[in-house]
Amino acid sequence: MFLEALGSAILGLALACAAAYRLPHRLPSRTLVLPTGVAGALFGAFLTHTALGSATYLLVLTGALIVASASLSLLLRPTERFRRSSSAPA
Template sequence: MLMEVLGSALLGLALSATAARMLAGRLPALRVVLVSGVLGALFGAYLTHFALGPGHNTLTATFVGAVLVSAVVLSLLLRPASGPRRPSHRTPFSVPTRG
């Protein structure tokens, strides 16, 4: 159990550090990203361990669940890319006119 907790925390930290390095402009502060990644991985490990049940203690499955949930949590932190946007041709809720 201790190996699952430490391993998933390290995987979450590695994933969040990688995301913070690659997507620095689209993520909030580094501390928020790192904490969210680790907590997401710990929750994912707990969720996977709980879902598998007491008879299925597989370390690999727990790590996969931890990484997946951590990636989902980190994806929720992403902001839209800031770049040139295409202007809208119609205003919202406009009715097309004839003629």
């Protein structure tokens, strides 16, 4: 269980670092992105371990990766070119 938590935390941190490096213009500050990735991965590992019981280590890390990427995607802001004005066209 300890290795699952440690592995998922490292995986979430790596995913958050990669997202912060690739999309700095669409994400808030790194001080919010990095803990969100780690927390999402830990929650994903807990959720997968609870749902599947004593599943393999790879399945737990896959669940951690899925939940961490979903939680990081909630932080994304839309790009500037796709924003619409609030006023209706005349």
